[in-house]
Amino acid sequence: xxxxxxxxxxxxxxxxxxxxxxxxxxxxxxxxxxxxxxxxxxxxxxxxxxxxxxxxxxxxxxxxxxxxxxxxxxxxxxxxxxxxxxxxxxxxxxxxxxxxxxxxxxxxxxxxxxxxxxxxxxxxxxxxxxxxxxxxxxxxxxxxxxxxxxxxxxxxxxxxxxxxxxxxxxxxxxxxxxxxxxxxxxxxxxxxxxxxxxxxxxxxxxxxxxxxxxxxxxxxxxxxxxxxxxxxxxxxxxxxxxxxxxxxxxxxxxxxxxxxxxxxxxxxxxx
Amino acid sequence: xxxxxxxxxxxxxxxxxxxxxxxxxxxxxxxxxxxxxxxxxxxxxxxxxxxxxxxxxxxxxxxxxxxxxxxxxxxxxxxxxxxxxxxxxxxxxxxxxxxxxxxxxxxxxxxxxxxxxxxxxxxxxxxxxxxxxxxxxxxxxxxxxxxxxxxxxxxxxxxxxxxxxxxxxxxxxxxxxxxxxxxxxxxxxxxxxxxxxxxxxxxxxxxxxxxxxxxxxxxxxxxxxxxxxxxxxxxxxxxxxxxxxxxxxxxxxxxxxxxxxxxxxxxxxxx
Numbered sequence: 001x002x003x004x005x006x007x008x009x010x011x012x013x014x015x016x017x018x019x020x021x022x023x024x025x026x027x028x029x030x031x032x033x034x035x036x037x038x039x040x041x042x043x044x045x046x047x048x049x050x051x052x053x054x055x056x057x058x059x060x061x062x063x064x065x066x067x068x069x070x071x072x073x074x075x076x077x078x079x080x081x082x083x084x085x086x087x088x089x090x091x092x093x094x095x096x097x098x099x100x101x102x103x104x105x106x107x108x109x110x111x112x113x114x115x116x117x118x119x120x121x122x123x124x125x126x127x128x129x130x131x132x133x134x135x136x137x138x139x140x141x142x143x144x145x146x147x148x149x150x151x152x153x154x155x156x157x158x159x160x161x162x163x164x165x166x167x168x169x170x171x172x173x174x175x176x177x178x179x180x181x182x183x184x185x186x187x188x189x190x191x192x193x194x195x196x197x198x199x200x201x202x203x204x205x206x207x208x209x210x211x212x213x214x215x216x217x218x219x220x221x222x223x224x225x226x227x228x229x230x231x232x233x234x235x236x237x238x239x240x241x242x243x244x245x246x247x248x249x250x251x252x253x254x255x256x257x258x259x260x261x262x263x264x265x266x267x268x269x270x271x
Numbered sequence: 272x273x274x275x276x277x278x279x280x281x282x283x284x285x286x287x288x289x290x291x292x293x294x295x296x297x298x299x300x301x302x303x304x305x306x307x308x309x310x311x312x313x314x315x316x317x318x319x320x321x322x323x324x325x326x327x328x329x330x331x332x333x334x335x336x337x338x339x340x341x342x343x344x345x346x347x348x349x350x351x352x353x354x355x356x357x358x359x360x361x362x363x364x365x366x367x368x369x370x371x372x373x374x375x376x377x378x379x380x381x382x383x384x385x386x387x388x389x390x391x392x393x394x395x396x397x398x399x400x401x402x403x404x405x406x407x408x409x410x411x412x413x414x415x416x417x418x419x420x421x422x423x424x425x426x427x428x429x430x431x432x433x434x435x436x437x438x439x440x441x442x443x444x445x446x447x448x449x450x451x452x453x454x455x456x457x458x459x460x461x462x463x464x465x466x467x468x469x470x471x472x473x474x475x476x477x478x479x480x481x482x483x484x485x486x487x488x489x490x491x492x493x494x495x496x497x498x499x500x501x502x503x504x505x506x507x508x509x510x511x512x513x514x515x516x517x518x519x520x521x522x523x524x525x526x527x528x529x530x531x532x533x534x535x536x537x538x539x540x541x542x
Binding site: 040133136137138139140141142165166167170171202204237238239240241242244245246247250253254257258260261264 | 311404407408409410411412413436437438441442473475508509510511512513515516517518521524525528529531532535
């Protein structure tokens with residue numbers, strides 16, 4: 001097993017460069033850091049091509065089993081000394097595990113949706129932390145797939161990986177154009193419900209049962225006109241406080257769980 | 272006006288020390304940083320005792336009006352050079368404004384509640400970012416007061432201030448013991464609804480109308496037995512995905528907006 005002791009080792013430079021989206025996309029890989037995230041990744045059946053380990057940073061006692069499992073699935077294991085690992089790590093307090101993982105790209109035609117799909121469409125979300133939190137909310141609400149339109153933040157940004165707490169590894173996510181998604185939703189006869197502060201209908205008064213896609217816009221601009229005009233329904237969340245108390249991640253979870261409420265009633269009612 | 276040019280100035284040291292809760296509490300002050308937060312604070316009628324300004328860091332053109340307003344309300348204005356300000360600032364990209372503000376402490380008997388109170392009780396929340404986000408959610412949902420029991424994270428932590436996006440300045444927040452809050456809620460005949468993954472009743476099937484307090488527990492432990500046993504109702508949020516997809520801030524907003532839905536129906540129905 002290779003052991004890296006210098007902070008100027010080419011592999012260290014390479015790992016540092018992977019913070020940059022361009023380099024991630026050129027290489028078709030991304031970085032997953034920390035025991036918990038790597039554990040979830042392996043549990044979800046996603047396998048790294050390289051696993052960098054720095055035993056001097058280890059915090060627990062289960063690292064051995066995790067390393068063995070990664071190796072069994074074909075990962076190259078590379079050991080690092082304390083300093084070079086700290087240079088590669090994204091976290092302030094690294095725990096000695098950092099995986100380089102091949103990117104994947106799910107297409108609309110790859111989705112295997114149930115008879116009554118429950119989808120989330122997000123347009124041009126800007127902050128990686130919001131995108132990760134939105135993935136968690138989608139997971140908690142039982143969303144079947146997340147369609148990311150006109151991507152601004154890439155799915156493999158380290159903060160998306162971190163804030164999704166592993167949901168990135170299990171949730172089907174399709175990144176594509178608004179055009180493609182609109183065409184797909186129409187072809188699949190999936191109703192679209194756009195959230196916008198300008199709607200008159202409350203989200204709780206709209207029908208969120210049946211085949212439905214909830215549409216959420218970007219932090220700065222909300223949904224674009226093309227989505228607002230195209231949607232079957234436009235809804236708003238009632239706001240009691242200051243105008244910006246609900247950010248896009250909070251608005252998403254509120255809307256999705258109202259849909260969960262309606263959908264559980266609808267199915268238990270035998271419809 | 273005093274102008275600070277050295278990073279070893281005693282005022283710089285003092286400001287740095289205010290990152291530490293003990294020093295904040297000893298001095299009875301806290302720090303509000305950045306144009307937006309200071310603007311919201313002044314708008315909410317909260318006035319700083321000192322306003323540190325570093326024109327070399329200014330990003331906009333409205334700082335002058337804000338400084339004048341703070342001065343009019345009694346703030347001492349202290350100018351700083353680029354380097355000492357960067358040392359005091361909490362943010363990576365400071366914008367040249369940092370206020371030192373007296374802490375305030377609202378007591379249960381100070382609360383002015385409407386006839387049908389809608390309260391949020393949080394127990395021992397650990398992460399400042401969660402506490403701030405919970406305050407935002409409470410504001411958006413029209414909560415009348417937030418009761419923080421057995422405080423772990425103090426309300427004046429810089430990350431609470433930041434993540435509450437100004438709600439800290441407008442929302443009545445009482446920090447006290449669980450004992451006191453339980454006694455208060457009983458005396459006021461306010462029903463308590465505890466959220467816990469172990470409940471059988473869904474939050475959407477519980478009655479969240481009338482005088483009600485929603486109870487949320489800590490990140491690590493949930494609600495303590497004393498709150499679970501004492502509550503009038505125990506409810507859970509249905510979870511489709513991995514067990515930890517809903518954190519406490521997300522569970523709070525989901526529960527509060529279900530209450531908003533029920534309460535708007537209840538009032539429009541003439542009850």
